[in-house]
Amino acid sequence: MLSIRNLKAAINGKEILRGINLEVNEGEVHAIMGPNGSGKSTLAAVLAGRDIFTVTGGEVFFDGKPLLGMAPETRARAGIFLGFQYPVEIPGVSMVNFMRTAINEQRKYRELPEMNASDFLKLMRDKKALMEIDSALASRSVNEGFSGGEKKRNEIFQMAMLEPRLAILDETDSGLDIDAMKTVATGVNRLRRPNNAMIVITHYQRLLNYIVPDFVHVLSGGRIVRSGDKTLAYELEEKGYDWIKEENQE
Amino acid sequence: MNGDQDPIINQVTQGEYKYGFVTVLDNDALPKGLNEDIIRQLSAKKDEPEWMLEIRLKAFRYWLTMKLPDWAHLKIPVIDYQDIIYYSAPKSKKPAGSFEDVDPELVKTFDKLGISLDEQKHLSGFAVDAVMDSISVKTTFKESLADLGIIFSSFSEAVREHPDLIKKYMGSVVPYRDNFYAALNSAVFSDGSFVFIPKGVRCPMELSTYFRINAANTGQFERTLIVAEEGAYVSYLEGCTAPKRDKNQLHAAIVEIVVHTDAEVKYSTVQNWYPGDKNGKGGIYNFVTKRGICLGDRSKISWTQVETGSAVTWKYPSCILRGDSSVGEFYSVAVTNNHQQADTGTKMIHIGKNTRSIIVSKGISAGKGQNSYRGLVRVSKNAENARNYSQCDSLLLGDQCGAHTFPHIEVDNQSATVEHEATTSKIGEDQIFYCNQRGIDTETAVGLIVNGYAREVLNKLPMEFAVEAQKLLQISLEGSVG
Numbered sequence: 001m002l003s004i005r006n007l008k009a010a011i012n013g014k015e016i017l018r019g020i021n022l023e024v025n026e027g028e029v030h031a032i033m034g035p036n037g038s039g040k041s042t043l044a045a046v047l048a049g050r051d052i053f054t055v056t057g058g059e060v061f062f063d064g065k066p067l068l069g070m071a072p073e074t075r076a077r078a079g080i081f082l083g084f085q086y087p088v089e090i091p092g093v094s095m096v097n098f099m100r101t102a103i104n105e106q107r108k109y110r111e112l113p114e115m116n117a118s119d120f121l122k123l124m125r126d127k128k129a130l131m132e133i134d135s136a137l138a139s140r141s142v143n144e145g146f147s148g149g150e151k152k153r154n155e156i157f158q159m160a161m162l163e164p165r166l167a168i169l170d171e172t173d174s175g176l177d178i179d180a181m182k183t184v185a186t187g188v189n190r191l192r193r194p195n196n197a198m199i200v201i202t203h204y205q206r207l208l209n210y211i212v213p214d215f216v217h218v219l220s221g222g223r224i225v226r227s228g229d230k231t232l233a234y235e236l237e238e239k240g241y242d243w244i245k246e247e248n249q250e
Numbered sequence: 251m252n253g254d255q256d257p258i259i260n261q262v263t264q265g266e267y268k269y270g271f272v273t274v275l276d277n278d279a280l281p282k283g284l285n286e287d288i289i290r291q292l293s294a295k296k297d298e299p300e301w302m303l304e305i306r307l308k309a310f311r312y313w314l315t316m317k318l319p320d321w322a323h324l325k326i327p328v329i330d331y332q333d334i335i336y337y338s339a340p341k342s343k344k345p346a347g348s349f350e351d352v353d354p355e356l357v358k359t360f361d362k363l364g365i366s367l368d369e370q371k372h373l374s375g376f377a378v379d380a381v382m383d384s385i386s387v388k389t390t391f392k393e394s395l396a397d398l399g400i401i402f403s404s405f406s407e408a409v410r411e412h413p414d415l416i417k418k419y420m421g422s423v424v425p426y427r428d429n430f431y432a433a434l435n436s437a438v439f440s441d442g443s444f445v446f447i448p449k450g451v452r453c454p455m456e457l458s459t460y461f462r463i464n465a466a467n468t469g470q471f472e473r474t475l476i477v478a479e480e481g482a483y484v485s486y487l488e489g490c491t492a493p494k495r496d497k498n499q500l501h502a503a504i505v506e507i508v509v510h511t512d513a514e515v516k517y518s519t520v521q522n523w524y525p526g527d528k529n530g531k532g533g534i535y536n537f538v539t540k541r542g543i544c545l546g547d548r549s550k551i552s553w554t555q556v557e558t559g560s561a562v563t564w565k566y567p568s569c570i571l572r573g574d575s576s577v578g579e580f581y582s583v584a585v586t587n588n589h590q591q592a593d594t595g596t597k598m599i600h601i602g603k604n605t606r607s608i609i610v611s612k613g614i615s616a617g618k619g620q621n622s623y624r625g626l627v628r629v630s631k632n633a634e635n636a637r638n639y640s641q642c643d644s645l646l647l648g649d650q651c652g653a654h655t656f657p658h659i660e661v662d663n664q665s666a667t668v669e670h671e672a673t674t675s676k677i678g679e680d681q682i683f684y685c686n687q688r689g690i691d692t693e694t695a696v697g698l699i700v701n702g703y704a705r706e707v708l709n710k711l712p713m714e715f716a717v718e719a720q721k722l723l724q725i726s727l728e729g730s731v732g
Binding site: 048049052071073076077081084087088089092093097098101102105106109141 | 678679680683687689690699703706
């Protein structure tokens with residue numbers, strides 16, 4: 001589904017990604033771990049098409065199509081979803097209006113008719129129930145005045161609404177207490193399907209107790225320095241990132 | 251904002267003006283120019299009584315002694331007042347009493363603007379006075395409103411049919427000496443609407459006036475007068491459009507509102523005069539004096555405006571809060587794109603005790619637009635416990651536009667509470683990217699964000715208008731963000 005080949009990217013002339021290679025197939029969950037500044041969030045942003053980063057090399061294919069030339073909204077419509085580490089507030093724009101606009105833009109791209117109001121509201125109700133989200137959320141403005149936990153849950157709620165083929169969750173656990181993290185993880189697990197995939201970016205192993213990955217990759221200095229199954233995460237937890245850094249320098 | 255974003259900005263803000271068409275009509279017009287003779291002819295064409303002509307001439311003589319105001323943050327080229335036609339009316343056989351009498355071309359024009367002059371086809375709950383150039387062409391639902399004692403007619407008709415009311419109230423809030431454009435309007439005004447809601451009556455439908463400038467080289471000078479007697483209520487709407495022309499056209503109006511004890515008037519405007527092209531050529535010069543007085547205790551005036559049109563806007567809908575516990579409100583969204591300039595705001599004059607006012611102003615600037623908020627809050631000596639809250643927000647799209655705030659506060663009573671908050675923000679790249687990432691393109695994202703920003707004001711509009719206004723905001727900014 002996703003094929004990243006020797007991807008390099010820079011910001012303000014400083015190279016952050018220095019040759020990433022990664023294959024993600026349908027039904028898989030990949031965890032990307034790594035110390036601060038290793039390039040985890042940059043990778044997520046580059047895949048979503050954030051233009052403050054310049055791609056300096058490599059290729060990415062999504063469902064066989066070259067991804068890097070696509071506008072960010074086209075990538076989203078093609079099925080890539082980014083769960084933001086810092087969800088953005090949009091004052092005065094209700095979640096209902098925001099989601100309805102998003103869904104209809106995506107449907108238009110897929111040559112489907114617009115969803116009518118009652119179907120849409122039903123979908124919203126169902127997904128709120130699925131994600132155990134407070135029903136007042138829909139009438140509030142996008143992320144405005146939301147607590148840290150509410151913002152993260154709202155990201156997962158949007159993911160449930162949009163049903164992406166590939167979800168990239170950027171440090172969805174950061175800033176959450178253990179209960180909030182469990183709720184978010186439960187929501188994510190309910191969205192796992194044989195025909196979609198997820199990339200879960202996290203600094204800590206603890207999230208992976210709840211969202212169990214098929215593969216774990218360790219990012220350091222803009223490269224994937226080690227890949228393995230979920231046991232790699234435990235090993236990291238035990239030995240710390242310095243272990244990887246040291247080993248890498250040898 | 252960096253250079254790369256300019257193309258996006260341009261793309262989003264370069265929407266086309268939809269109402270720029272011209273209707274070919276046979277016009278009955280006076281020659282260009284302004285002098286006493288023209289005023290006499292204008293008055294004669296309107297079949298006016300002598301006293302009205304006298305008011306016009308007094309105003310004209312006073313206007314000749316006045317100087318153009320230059321305090322606004324506007325660059326306005328010199329206007330040649332002798333190069334303007336002051337009266338131009340679509341020719342029709344007779345005043346349109348029934349729908350069948352209205353010139354089909356006029357019906358078509360207003361249909362195109364989304365305004366039906368046919369009561370049968372009309373949006374329920376709306377009565378319309380349609381004004382084309384210098385005259386009112388049709389007022390709908392006049393008869394059914396008359397059954398309740400409500401007068402809703404063109405201004406000219408009111409001068410003939412209700413001279414006592416006109417003599418009593420016209421000029422009582424905006425005297426002709428008030429300012430340059432008020433004097434000019436008082437001399438040459440040609441039509442407009444008159445609304446009178448008698449004691450204790452709640453007007454059952456929204457009343458509205460639709461102003462259309464059609465003829466070239468013509469100025470539109472209309473007056474609106476609204477009187478609400480004790481305990482009366484009315485919601486009044488005003489909409490405006492004009493054809494696209496290379497040459498600027500002048501619009502100088504007066505709106506007066508008089509509200510008695512326990513009465514309330516809600517006045518909403520969606521102003522979409524032709525703003526000029528993207529190089530700043532053409533467009534309407536919009537100089538308007540709007541003021542209401544809360545004469546009685548517990549009376550209320552609420553102004554809501556969405557200003558997206560005009561090359562230049564100079565407009566300060568104001569409230570004089572004379573009655574005790576009276577309330578004044580001003581909610582405004584003003585958009586300037588391309589080369590548009592707006593200097594707009596309000597005055598809240600607190601005279602009575604326990605008077606309250608609220609000001610919410612949302613400026614949106616794009617392109618090379620200049621947007622100024624100018625406001626005055628005055629609490630006079632006897633206004634015990636007066637309260638005002640003002641909030642002025644500016645939103646900038648792009649780096650070539652400007653937002654300016656000129657708040658004036660004068661407080662002569664120690665018990666007053668006056669609060670002023672102001673913010674300036676840019677649409678964030680992160681907000682746009684967030685929308686993009688959900689599949690929403692930049693243009694739609696900007697529309698969403700701007701409408702969200704203006705929501706507090708749009709919510710004050712009657713529903714049908716709010717939907718229109720939302721679309722209008724989006725169109726006005728097509729081609730503008732980053």
